[in-house]
Amino acid sequence: MALNVKIAGTGINLPGRVVTDTEMDARLQVRPGWVNKKTNVHTRHFIHQETASQMGARAAQKALEAAGLTFGQIDCLVCASATMEQPIPCTAALIQTAMGQEHSGVPAFDVNSTCLSFVTGLDVMSYMVHAGRYKRVLLVSTEVASKGLNWQQKESAALFGDGAAAVVIEQSAGEPSRLLHAAMQTYSSGARYSEIRGGGSALHASEYREAAEADYLFDMNGEAIFRMASRLLPDFLRGILEATGSRIGDYRLVIPHQGSAMAMRLLSRRLGISEEQLMYITPDRGNTIAASIPMGLHEAVRQGRIERGDRVLLLGTSAGFSLGGIDFVY
Template sequence: MELPFGVNFIGIGAAAPPVALSNHDLTALVETSDEWIQTRTGICQRRIATPDITLTELATTAAQNAITQAKIDPTTIDLIILATSTPDDLFGSASLIQSKIGASHAVAFDLTAACSGFIFGLVTASQYLQTGTYRRALVIGADILSRWVDWTDRRTCILFGDGAGAMILDAAPTNENALLGFELRSDGKLNHHLTLAFQPEPQALVHTKIAQGKYQPIYMNGQEIYRFAVTQVPEVITKTLHRANLTAADMDWLVLHQANQRILDSVAQRLEIPKEKVISNLANYGNTSAASIPLALAESINQGKIKPGHVIATAGFGAGLTWGSAIFRWGV
């Protein structure tokens, strides 16, 4: 079914905490080495939010940068979607961001799909625009995973960093539609391989009990997540290419969730995409979850590497387990 409108992607912005935690720094916390981490992950350092930095602050800065690049008035934004697993408030942080950027006419809500969150948010916002419900949307991917890392667990503490990225989407005529295809997936049977789970502690309440407690640190079965990513991500990108009537050769850039350099290399190899077409910045930021794709996009666009008209294939994957791909043409 052909939708009445298309989508254009007109602005992007990013933000990261100023403090960097290097691999050498981590050797003071756990038994590891710079060589061990780089060889297995490709990460050299990660940005870490100090206690005075909030997720709302990072997301707001990224959003303001996207608004500036797009040269728009924030009051013209109709919809804000914040993709995050680490809001400042469990009731949601999107509305506070809406207020801080001055998007007084926008409806705002949080969306949680872990490291796939930005792709899920991008596709969700696109549907609102393509059906004519809204004309302009802001999608933000932001996470502060350092809050939830066990810094004594060398399997996970070496991986994660903090950051935010944001993108402005506009409704457009169908013949100018820049969203060329997408595919979203979930499989709850694999949920237990990557979790940030609530640990209930029974508390007596009159003549019954309730569950109170706290969230446990991030747990990840690295081998299973790697196996999942290198098989499912190429498949979902291939399906998205098919939906878009494109081949891998038609892509200018591949921008994957920045989880592990070995995953990026393996996916590119399976799709027969040259390394020079693969965007990677995880060496400097680590795995920033929902922020990783827009962070990588923003950096490459601001450097002039990605240019207007370029076709970009993106794919996110992570807890849930969730994964998805979107292919779009950058710029108007």
């Protein structure tokens, strides 16, 4: 069922500290050029004094400005991120405070499906907007990957960056913009391929010991994830195309989760996505987890690579192991 929903405005915020591949080579104690060769990430941003909620608030304010709106015209604030600023309360509440709207009463809550959090949040909240439950929703993905990196796992540590992106969604009655189809599949046989084991109720923060530090840091089996994605993504994409009677050539742009250069090559080779169709921002940002897709969307709008009425496909994978996609008319 097509939903009469449009993305009215986008915004991003990046931390001030820029980390080059040369700096990462030194940090990881590898030969010069190793990070660039392995990841194709030339620069990424790490927080210095910023918090996730502050970054999210700044991105949200820019999205409001792009949409020509004020916070008073928003009915709901949703944070769609993998990394939380603190276990309680939800990051959305902290973003509301960072925006100076702590007395607004606007409902605020989180949606988390790791790297697919934005796609999931957009899917869920689009139904709410289409049904009239909310007129306008502010959807924010703000990620701090740098705090949880395991520097002993060099290939994964070299990939990530921090940053935030936000969009405003609203009804699109009488306009070409609409959400055509959304899909998600989870294969939890791959749940252990990407995880942080410590910090929850199974391995509580109070049990932290330096000897078990790795349990509280990001742990990823990149090869296993790549194999799983290679096997599952073609059929998953085929299902999205069949649902709307489309071909891959019908999309003006495909905006994927910016996982790695290897993932981008997989998309191009296995899924038949041309270089002109692929939005690729990894070299300047790294993998910003759930913020990577809305960040790519923002850049696509800013660079004029999409215009109103263009077909766009959001596509990605996440820990869990999940696949997700949204087909929409921008």
